[in-house]
Amino acid sequence: MRGDYQHLVDEISAALGAPATLEDRDFVLIAFGAHGGEDDLDVMMDPVRTRSILQRRSTAAVRAWFEAFGIARAQAPLRIPPDPAAGVFKGRICLPVRHRGVVHGYVWLLDDEHLAGLDLSVPHADPRLAQAMETAARIGELLAAEARAGAELGELLREVLAGRPAGRDAAAAALREAMGQAADGPLGLVAVAPWALGEGEHGEGETSAPDGVGSALAGQSGVAALCTVPDPLPDGSAALAALVRLRTTTTIAPARTAAERLLRSPRAGAGPARRGTAGLGAPRRGLAELPEAWREALAAARAAAAEPRLGPVAEWGDIGPYRVLAALPAGAAEDTSVRPLLAPAHAELARTAEVFLDCAGQAGRTAAALGIHRQTLYYRLARVEQLTGLDLDEGEGRLLLHMALKASRL
Numbered sequence: 001m002r003g004d005y006q007h008l009v010d011e012i013s014a015a016l017g018a019p020a021t022l023e024d025r026d027f028v029l030i031a032f033g034a035h036g037g038e039d040d041l042d043v044m045m046d047p048v049r050t051r052s053i054l055q056r057r058s059t060a061a062v063r064a065w066f067e068a069f070g071i072a073r074a075q076a077p078l079r080i081p082p083d084p085a086a087g088v089f090k091g092r093i094c095l096p097v098r099h100r101g102v103v104h105g106y107v108w109l110l111d112d113e114h115l116a117g118l119d120l121s122v123p124h125a126d127p128r129l130a131q132a133m134e135t136a137a138r139i140g141e142l143l144a145a146e147a148r149a150g151a152e153l154g155e156l157l158r159e160v161l162a163g164r165p166a167g168r169d170a171a172a173a174a175l176r177e178a179m180g181q182a183a184d185g186p187l188g189l190v191a192v193a194p195w196a197l198g199e200g201e202h203g204e205g206e207t208s209a210p211d212g213v214g215s216a217l218a219g220q221s222g223v224a225a226l227c228t229v230p231d232p233l234p235d236g237s238a239a240l241a242a243l244v245r246l247r248t249t250t251t252i253a254p255a256r257t258a259a260e261r262l263l264r265s266p267r268a269g270a271g272p273a274r275r276g277t278a279g280l281g282a283p284r285r286g287l288a289e290l291p292e293a294w295r296e297a298l299a300a301a302r303a304a305a306a307e308p309r310l311g312p313v314a315e316w317g318d319i320g321p322y323r324v325l326a327a328l329p330a331g332a333a334e335d336t337s338v339r340p341l342l343a344p345a346h347a348e349l350a351r352t353a354e355v356f357l358d359c360a361g362q363a364g365r366t367a368a369a370l371g372i373h374r375q376t377l378y379y380r381l382a383r384v385e386q387l388t389g390l391d392l393d394e395g396e397g398r399l400l401l402h403m404a405l406k407a408s409r410l
Helices: 002-016 038-044 047-055 060-067 127-162 165-184 216-221 253-262 290-306 344-358 363-370 374-388 395-407
Strands: 020-024 029-032 078-080 092-099 102-110 186-193 223-229 239-245 277-280 313-315
Touching: 002 020, 002 029, 002 102, 002 127, 092 127, 102 127, 127 165, 127 223, 127 239, 127 290, 165 223, 186 253, 186 290, 239 253, 239 290, 253 277, 253 313, 277 290, 290 313, 344 363, 344 374, 344 395, 363 374
Parallel strands: 277 313
Antiparallel strands: 020 029, 020 102, 078 092, 092 102, 186 239, 186 277, 223 239
16 A cells, blocks of 8 residues: 555645645654755655654654644645744645545645645635545545454454453464465564553554554555454553564564654653563464464563563564563562562662572672672672571572562562
């Protein structure tokens, strides 16, 4: 569909004699018309449009600024004045892209001398504007159809990953048919956690299309299907799953790119206090092992949250002991002997013990990593032994403490 969007945007640019850009309702760039030559780019562009084209999306601040003018509710074209303080040096004309009363995107034109005579109060009075609006309506039909298709694929993916066993085979067969040859090729699975659920994403039978993820993402990142999974995390939080087409089973770069873009969504994370992280399952060929790949991706996302050095995007193969710990039921790795060390008052001692164990019990490396004297390290380790009753000269005591400390952050 990308070529269709480009063709329609070019139609609008030709009708109005001005370069147009098309963004979905999440301000992700889908297509843009040709601008002038290099000599007049500075005249025709401003920082907001330049950033939108180069980064293929606008910032949250820019989105909020434009939405304040009512574009999400607009039934007809509207003018937006310039605001140099916001980086908008030139005014805009916004053509809302609607279908059956729903805004699916926006066509933007710089409001220059070519468009100064357009009377937006009676859009059908000017043949140029009427043609542009008719083309915008055709774009709306395409975006709506793409959204419906994406929602259907998302429903099937969610059923494959987290549905009842009896329905998984049927869902996998339907997903395979919908994806065509790509279903049997190399695939990667991304988990983004936590993910804030939107309206209509809380129960079975309701849409799993993740609002706030632009439709353009699929075309740009090789994403074949997206869905929200309501409660796969120990605390009951939701996660987002993205099925990504890969070139080979040894190249996971497209999945990482998709994960990085998804993490920029305002719904990735649980507010400022809890950032979102992403995990990548090991690549698979075909759909048969997707549930296992989903468990791997979730484990990697949880490991990235527990161990910042792994994230914000972690691969299953890189998370070490978390591959085992994440598979345990919530609380299964807790131990009564380690519990006193996990009290907030002993956070420094717990960190010292974990760094010591990460350094294979080498005092010199541990002291250097912590920036403390060896005698301070020995004192802290003695306190750890007093609190836990474990002998850190014994391998089993070290293993128990090491695993319990790491599991406490999952």
